[in-house]
Amino acid sequence: MEVTKITDATRVFKIGQLETRALRGVNLSVQSGEFTALVGPSGSGKTTLLQLIGLLDQPTSGSVFINGKNATRLNRNQRADLRRGSIGFIFQFFALIPTLTAYENVEMPLLLNGVNAAERKARVSEVLESVGLADRAHHRPDQLSGGQQQRVAVARALSIRPTFVLADEPTANLDTENGKQVMDIMKRLNQETGVTFVFATHDPRVIGYAERVVTLEDGVIVKDTK
C-alpha cells in the first residue's frame, strides 16, 4: 500500500531577487513498511523533500499524496491535523521540549490527538520500553545523553502509531555507538511493527540499514535502488 506519493514536485525559494530551486520535478512513491534512505550531498534537496512529504512545507508546483489523498493544497490547520494523526518526526537536533520530562515529551502528541489518560499511559510506557528508556521516563532532556534524547524523539514519533516516520539526519549529532543504537532501534521497530521509515542521511553506515536508497543531486532523483 502506498503511504505517500510525490509527483512532479518543485520547490523554489526566493530570497530577495535570488531564486533557489531546491527540488526540480521530483517523483517518489513510498510503500507501507519500507525503510527508505534519501541520500545525497548537502544542498541536494533531501531535507526539502522530507518537509514536503511531512506536510511541513508545500511544493511550488506538483502534488503530495498521503494515504492516497491529495494533501497539496490543504490549509495550515488541515496539514497540522494530518501530521498529528499520521506522521512521526525525528529531527537532526534532539528536538525535545526542554521543560518536559521524557515521558511528557512522548505524551505530547497523544495529548494533541485527544487520547484518553489510560491509553496515553499505556502507549507512552510501551514506546519508552521499546527504545530502552523506561527507567529514564521522568528525566528532563538536560538529564539525558544525546543518544537517549534521540531515542526519546523516536519514541515520541512512534507514540501516535503513525503511517510513516520521517527522520532528518537522525544520527548526525550522535557518536558512532549512539548512532548505531538509534538506527538499530528504528530498524527493529520497522521490522516488528511494520511502520514505514523515510530518513535523510549522508552517513554511509546509516545508508547500510536501508532497504531502498533514493539518491538526490541538485534537486533531482538520480538513482532509486532497492
Add this chain to the structure above:
Amino acid sequence: MTQLFKMAFRDLRRNKRRTILSALAVSFGVALLLLMASVVEGEMRGAIENTIQLQSGHIQARPLNYDENKTSLKWEDLIADPQTVAEKISAMPQVSAATPRLFASGILSLGKDSHSARVIGIDPNSPASQIFKNGLLSGDFLTADDREGILVGKPLAEKFNLRAGDKANLLVNTADGGVDEQLFTVRGIYTTNTSGYDENTIFMPLAKAQTFTGAENHASIIFIALKDREQAEAASAALQSTTLQFVTWRKMNELIVSTEDFANAYMSVLYLIVLGITATVVTNTLVMAVFERTREIGILTAIGMKSRSVMAQFLAEGALIATFGIFIGLALGVGLVAYFNQYGFFIGNMGVTGILMEDYIYAYLTLEDAVNLTVIAYVVTLIAALYPALLAARMEPVEALRG
C-alpha cells in the same frame, strides 16, 4: 488545560528573573493604582462628608431671595421665627436634625492684630452642632444662654495666641446696615481638622448672635441633616413652602460633584498610562520568550499543534504573569491603603474655595475599585500577551524549526 498551564508555568520558570520582573511590573502598577484610586475615593468622600457636616448639611432651607455670596442680615433676607420652622422640619421621618443658623461677617481683633471671619450663630444643643463639640481642644463648649462666649478655631487661636478664657474684641455687621462690637471671652478652642474652615469661622450661641447683630428672631438658614443622604431629593420635594426654598447637598456642592467626575476621568488616564507601561513590559518579556523558543514552537507545530494552541500557550503564560502580578499587587496595595487609611496624607490647607477638605486625606478602598482594577489589569495583561501569542502562532513550522 492542566497541561497547558503546567507547560506555561515551567516555561516561565526557565527565566525566573525575567518572569519575576514582569510580574512585579504588574504588581507595582496594580498597587500604585489601587492606592491612587483609594486616595481619590478617600479625598472625595472626605470632602463631601466634611462639607456636608460643616457647611451645607444635606438640605438647607433658605429664604427665597437668599444670596450665599452676601451675608445679609436684613430681616427680609432672613427666615422669621426659625425655631418653629426647624421644629416642623424635624418632625419629618427622614430628618435627623434641623437647626437654625445665623451668618454674620465679623472681624476679631486683639491689640493691633485683626482677622476677618465668618460668625455663625448655632444652637449648641442641636445634634448638628455635635461635630464642633467633638472637636473641642480646650475650654468649654458653648451653652445656649451664654451671652459673652465664642468658640475660636485652632489656627485663629494660634495666630492671636489665644487660650480658653482669654478675651478678644469682635466686630460684626448688623441688620440695620451698621456694625456693632463687643468684648467676648474665648470659651473654647475647636478643630474640625480643616484649617481653612477653622481659621475663618467663629461660633457663638444663636440667641446671642441674633441680639448682637439685631437679627432678633431670625436666622439665615435652617441646616437640615438627614438619616440617609440619598433621601435628600425626596425629602426636599416633600418640603414645600411659599416663603422658603430647599436646596440639596448635591446642588449646593456641585463643585465637588464635578470635581469627582474630573477625578474619575483623571484616574482613567492614570490607569491607561500605568497599565500601558506594565503591558509593554509583559509584551517585551513574552516576545523575547517567543524568539528564544522559536525552535520549540517549530517542534510543537511539526507534531501537529494547531496555531490556536500555540497561541493559547503564550496567553497562558500571560495569564500566569497577570495572576502572580495582580495577587502580589493587591496584597501590596491593600497594605498601603490600610496604612494611609489609618495615618492619612497631610495636605494642609489646600485653599480650595467651595470644598472643605480636611488637612489629611485618608485612603478609602471600595470593593468596586478593587474588582475593577483586578479585571482591567487582567484584561490588559492578556491583551499585552496577544501580540507575542500571535507572533508565535503565525510561525511556519519549517521556518521555526530552523530556529
